[in-house]
Amino acid sequence: MKNLSFLNKIIFLVNNIFALLFIASFAEPYVSPKSFPLLSILSVAVPLLIFIHVLFIVYWWIIGMKKQFFLSAFIIILAIAFSYFPYKFSGKDVISGNSFSVMNFNVRLFNRYHWIDNKNIPSKISDFIDQNEPDILAIQEYYPSKDLSIHLPYKYIEYKGEKKDFAQVIYSRYKIINKGSLDFKNSSNNAIYIDFIKNSDTIRVYNLHLESLGLKERNIEINGLDEDESKKIIKRLEAAFIKQQSQVEQFIEHKNNCNYKVIICGDFNNTAYSWAYHHVKGDLKDTFLEAGKGFGKTYSFLKYPLRIDFILTDKKFKVNHHQNFDKDLSDHEPILARLSF
Numbered sequence: 432m433k434n435l436s437f438l439n440k441i442i443f444l445v446n447n448i449f450a451l452l453f454i455a456s457f458a459e460p461y462v463s464p465k466s467f468p469l470l471s472i473l474s475v476a477v478p479l480l481i482f483i484h485v486l487f488i489v490y491w492w493i494i495g496m497k498k499q500f501f502l503s504a505f506i507i508i509l510a511i512a513f514s515y516f517p518y519k520f521s522g523k524d525v526i527s528g529n530s531f532s533v534m535n536f537n538v539r540l541f542n543r544y545h546w547i548d549n550k551n552i553p554s555k556i557s558d559f560i561d562q563n564e565p566d567i568l569a570i571q572e573y574y575p576s577k578d579l580s581i582h583l584p585y586k587y588i589e590y591k592g593e594k595k596d597f598a599q600v601i602y603s604r605y606k607i608i609n610k611g612s613l614d615f616k617n618s619s620n621n622a623i624y625i626d627f628i629k630n631s632d633t634i635r636v637y638n639l640h641l642e643s644l645g646l647k648e649r650n651i652e653i654n655g656l657d658e659d660e661s662k663k664i665i666k667r668l669e670a671a672f673i674k675q676q677s678q679v680e681q682f683i684e685h686k687n688n689c690n691y692k693v694i695i696c697g698d699f700n701n702t703a704y705s706w707a708y709h710h711v712k713g714d715l716k717d718t719f720l721e722a723g724k725g726f727g728k729t730y731s732f733l734k735y736p737l738r739i740d741f742i743l744t745d746k747k748f749k750v751n752h753h754q755n756f757d758k759d760l761s762d763h764e765p766i767l768a769r770l771s772f
Contacts, residue, residue, distance in 0.1 A: 435496070443499050446487050453480045453506050457513070460709035464676045468669035474705035475644075478517040479735065481510050514720065515704065517738070522724030525751035530771040531604075531629065533636070534565035535696040535742055537763035540574040540597070547759065553578035556760050563767060568602040569638040569696035571763075589623045599638050601625045601696075608633070613685055615678050618642055620700075622682050626691065632772070635689050639682060639697030641707060642674040646732065675700070675707045683710060692772070695743040698763065702739055715743040718768035721750035729755065729764045742768045 435443060456473040464471045473480075484503040491500035510516040542552035549555070553576040560568060560581055568583060574596060583602040587610040590598040599621055601610075609626035620640045626633055645667045686693060695715065701707045703717070719727045719738065729740035740763055744750060752769040 464672035
């Protein structure tokens with residue numbers, strides 16, 4: 432520290448603060464939002480913290496400060512060692528004649544309120560689904576549209592709200608032998624499930640849509656983030672994380688009573704660093720971690736990439752392929768996995 436200028440001492444102090452924040456994020460999956468809701472906000476910030484440490488590494492290397500360089504270098508090593516690094520450099524694509532495909536897609540009401548300047552979004556989504564031919568398709572934020580045509584023979588749809596125009600759906604190429612809804616209370620979000628038979632095995636597929644964080648890009652862009660608005664956002668996030676915990680606890684209790692192989696699709700409205708993801712995943716496989724490549728982005732907030740949509744599978748499944756699609760059809764990106772067993 433003696434050789435650092437006053438400015439670099441301040442920068443190194445900030446570097447240490449960001450290092451402590453990153454280390455604190457390791458506790459986040461194990462600390463329930465109900466007991467410490469503020470900590471849950473770190474689950475959204477982890478990729479940003481890692482990027483900041485990359486910038487610190489570049490800065491200290493350029494100015495030749497080797498000792499200070501090692502702090503952020505150590506953080507990056509930790510991120511890689513504990514699978515926190517948000518980028519995967521290699522994927523997997525195995526051809527299997529016994530495989531079947533599962534797609535997850537939050538369609539944002541098929542552009543009902545014209546967020547995207549394109550009137551043909553429902554038909555384009557239909558075409559996209561037809562081109563990729565998923566055997567199982569889980570949709571969040573479904574809205575009945577006359578322009579929608581999905582060519583899968585079986586489906587289970589569950590509406591929420593008094594108007595019955597907002598739903599979750601699971602489509603299937605295989606005959607549905609059982610279905611149900613968990614009916615999350617005081618929420619427009621929900622979890623539904625179907626059971627089907629493949630190769631003499633009964634498989635359960637859940638479509639899980641956890642509570643939204645309630646952040647609107649346009650409000651932040653227009654109003655900015657003054658002190659009052661920042662406090663409101665933090666309170667809103669804390670309330671959403673606590674509600675997510677209740678939904679996850681209800682979901683896990685239901686899932687634990689199932690003796691079949693399980694596949695969980697969904698929009699978790701939270702990242703892979705969160706308490707919610709950690710507890711829903713348990714000992715299941717994350718298809719992106721098993722076979723995906725790149726950042727795995729499924730949603731952007733103010734151009735900040737997030738992976739909040741997932742396909743999780745029973746350990747008995749082999750994950751042969753995972754794909755993220757960069758499509759301007761919703762505010763979420765669809766994902767597809769190919770599985771076999």
